[in-house]
Amino acid sequence: MRQDLRWFDALHQLQHEGEPLVLLTVLSTAGSTPRDAATKMVVTASEQWDTLGGGHLEYKAIEEARRLLALGEPHTGVRSFELGANLGQCCGGATQILFEVFASRLQSLTVFGAGHVAHRLMPILRALDLQLTWVDSRTDWLPTEGDATLTIERLDQPTDAIADLPEGAWVLILTHNHQLDFDLVQTALRRPDIDYIGLIGSDTKARRFRQRLAHRGWSEADIARVVCPVGLADVPGKQPAEVAISIAGQIVQRLHAQDRPTAKKTSGLDWKTARNLV
Known part of the structure; x- marks a missing residue:
């Protein structure tokens, strides 16, 4: 699939193809963060579309998305991230990300x-x-x-x-x-x-x-x-x-x-x- 697709185009195509995926959404932010609330990206077992801002935050978010995807079950959950030294980022803010797992195939x-x-x-x-x-x-x-x-x-x-x-x-x-x-x-x-x-x-x-x-x-x-x-x-x-x-x-x-x-x-x-x- 084309890597330059926006998240909504990738989501539409993947769902029609029956490919399991995770939709990530920035629910809230505090302080300085890479992207604002309502930012989204789509992750599958091997690819991703759009961005939450890059850096270690996005790396850990993708890692978590693929861990959930490997469970093979639908899932909805929220995880908080502090953008400090533990993430190797100096933004100093915090963000909450919603993980929505669409695991079933057509x-x-x-x-x-x-x-x-x-x-x-x-x-x-x-x-x-x-x-x-x-x-x-x-x-x-x-x-x-x-x-x-x-x-x-x-x-x-x-x-x-x-x-x-x-x-x-x-x-x-x-x-x-x-x-x-x-x-x-x-x-x-x-x-x-x-x-x-x-x-x-x-x-x-x-x-x-x-x-x-x-x-x-x-x-x-x-x-x-x-x-x-x-x-x-x-x-x-x-x-x-x-x-x-x-x-x-x-x-x-x-x-x-x-x-x-x-x-x-x-x-x-x-x-x-x-x-x-x-």
Whole structure:
């Protein structure tokens, strides 16, 4: 990523790419300090954008940000820094810095097939917290190029894409070819870490696929990983847009179920710290 980006541009791009990061904000200052309150910078495991003023203060702030980032958990906390001899700075002032850790990566979802349903579905999916890949063998059915959150792959053998999917990826199969659908399902089932395999089709298609998979030796537990018909059962309609909305709804459900936090009474800054900052 370009190093001359401002913190807000880097933050936007990193969040779309699902890269864990820490947003640092100068909350308050007293006396002489390198930068004023509301100054921000962004730090990842290997890069940083913008500046808190340089010097040992920034070095220690980046060190602390990366220590928090390595924990792999969301975090909000405030740390005070005295700009004296212990930091090797002669400003003589003091500053409080807010550390906001955005640790989660975007869920990876690969959509196979670029037919009518997929073309109505993708604009909805692109508005969600997903890292999307769109695969088809038909060049003229896919967009010419993707962006930070959408990768376009034109493959003669779409099944080849599954081997390269990140751990925990989801798969959505919407192709025009039932045999290709079956090949994709079996290839995805060989990846135990893929726990969502959505397959478009009717109840009849679902029943036949389950029978074929059983005949190929797949267990009931494996076959149960295939969601067919994909989408929300209580959303009616067979128009491409209606099917797309049903599928999007199911994916939203899964995203929220995946991110559901354990019950707790507080989060973020502790109340005493927050009260003292106001």
